[in-house]
Amino acid sequence: MNTQALGVEYYLTGMRAALDDLPPNEVAEIMEDVEAHIAELSSELGENESLEQRLGPPEQYAQELRQAAGYPPRTERLPVTTKKQLLTRPRAAVWGLVGATGVTLLAGAAALREPGILLLPAVILVLSLALVNDRGPAQQEIMNLPETIRLKKWLTPEPGTPAERAITYLRSLQPAWWLVRAGLLGLGAVLLAGRDILGFLAIAAVAVVSVFAGPRAKVDRRWLWFSLPASALAVGLLFQVIDVTAGQLGYNPSRSSYSGPVAETYENIYVYDENGKLLSNVTLYDQDGQPINARQGYTSCYDSDNGPEPVIPANRYPRPKVAYQNGRCYTVEPTVTAPSATSSAEPPSSASATPSSVPPTSVSPSK
Amino acid sequence: MDTSQLLKGVLDLAVLAVLRKDDGYGYDVVRRLRAGGLDEVGDASVYGTLRRLYNAGMLTSYVVPSEEGPHRKYYSINETGRARLAESRETWRSFASTLDGLLEEVAA
Structure with a gap:
């Protein structure tokens, strides 16, 4: 063989x-x-x-x-082409195709924001196809380039191996991919429709033509200059749609819940002594002598009869709460459930979780 | 007598004739000619003739992809080709009968 x-x-x-x-x-x-x-x-x-x-x-x-x-007989042995040319037209064309496909993949991921960026790969494609358009549908010269032969060998492993079965299976999925590709391109066009009419028309046209391009490329390799970048554009658009969707579903809630160091999320602090007795009027400082302030969750009441209340230092705990009754402002002593004696080492979970929801038991109208 | 010399003059006619009913790719045409009795026909001559008839506008071609191996290029005869076939057939018939007559006289 x-x-x-x-x-x-x-x-x-x-x-x-x-x-x-x-x-x-x-x-x-x-x-x-x-x-x-x-x-x-x-x-x-x-x-x-x-x-x-x-x-x-x-x-x-x-x-x-x-x-x-009826061709003319070969008159003389043509001079051997001066040296092996490295940059031939087929080679330039095929690398143009590869490059433009790569650029399309990247540009496709940004195409919804800036569809004009697709002009760059489009120009490369037109130029590289123009180099070899007259060489016929088989593009034999390109198929004979060493790099193409290596790629072909790589894509056709020995029959019976898992790699060969995998490639055969993927090949059988090709027609399905052509439809998926058209769908993705159509989706991209629709997403652009409201903002950029030219981009919409261009991508919609690519979507329609891509349906025919797949099978055509099997017969005429020149269609690869359309089919490959169309696939790249579809994948790029898919990435972008996934990115946008993930941004809406996943990122925003976690971003909005983020609010700095954990300590600041406390509204109040309750201090217990070794007997489980709630201490009041405790003033807290950190190692530098700075007051430890929970988030400012209250304002002092202002009584029209008696003037402002005396200012309470913000680091004195537990802080009083402010309640309104009959249009009047009251300072309310927060009450909490004392932690059980057995778990006195742990912070009182019920107290810290629900101080604000516990109804005040002692209401002392401010003087 | 070397039939390959005779064949050169009429290969156009033979190729057009086997394409008259069904389109065919190169090797197909070679097989049909051999099956029809032209055992001596050379592969390369048939391929060359196909190219010449195509370039003269008597054939059209289309490519059919093949799962294994290279694509096959099918040739089909068009109106110009049919006209040429009809014309060449008349020429051949009169030529053949003329030659038959000459050979009859020789035999007689």
């Missing part, structure tokens, strides 16, 4: 060399026919048969084909 694959490559290379004085698009068309022919023939070959035994050497095959096709 491997030696036969080698034989096919060798034979085709020989033919290409023998035809390389003809216009490139004509050679591409011929090679499209011949490749299928050689592949089919090589699968029919017996154990010890070679392509050359069946068809003669590639130069002879090329010569016979030239004659029958």
Whole structure:
């Protein structure tokens, strides 16, 4: 199998060399026919048969084909192309495609905010496709680049291996992906509709054409210049939609609940002695002598008859609460349930949790 | 007599004839010609002839993807091709009968 694959490559290379004085698009068309022919023939070959035994050497095959096709005979051996060119048109085109697809993926993730950014990959795509558009639907020169051959080998593992089964399975999902892709692109277009009419039209057009582009690219590789970036754009849009949705569902509540050090969330502090007796009028300071202030949850009452109450230091606990009754302001002693003797070491949970909800038992109108 | 020399002149006609009913890709056409009795026909000559007829506007082509191996390019005959086929058939018939007549005289 491997030696036969080698034989096919060798034979085709020989033919290409023998035809390389003809216009490139004509050679591409011929090679499209011949490749299928050689592949089919090589699968029919017996154990010890070679392509050359069946068809003669590639130069002879090329010569016979030239004659029958009415091409001019090859006049002279063309000078060997000066050195191996690194930057050929097919290579520039294929790397343009790869680059534009990558840029589209990144730009797609920002396309809803700034759809104009998609112009950059679009320009790269048009330019790179223009380089090879005349080379026919098979794009044989691109398929023969060393990097493409390596990629192809990587994508076609030995039959029967798990990798091969996985790739076969993924291939079977392709038509489903074309539909999902169109859906994602459509969603992106709809999300843009209210803000950017040009972006909406552009992405909607891509969505519609993408439905046809998938199957077309199987026949005409030039459609890959549309199909691959369309997929990248769909994935980029998906990322962005996930990001926006997650921002609305997950981030905001946690952000709003964040309010600085935990100590500040206490409204009041209740101090008990070793007998479980609630201490009153305790003044608290930290190690630096600074008052420890719980969040300011009260204001002093202002009595119109008697003037303002004496100011209570903010770090004196438990703090009084303020209540209103019949339009008058009262200072209320907060009452709490004393912690049980057994758990006196722990802070009184019921007290700290619900001081404000416990109804005042002793109401002392302020003087 | 070497039939391959004779074949060169009429391969156009033979290829158009086997494409008259059904479209076919290159190797398909080779097989049909061989099945029809032209054992000697060379693969490369058929492929070259297909290209020439295509370039002369008598055939159209379309590609059919194949799961394994390269895509297959199918050729189908169009109106120009059919007109040429009809015309060439007449030419061939009169030529063949002329030659038959000559051979009859020789035999007689």
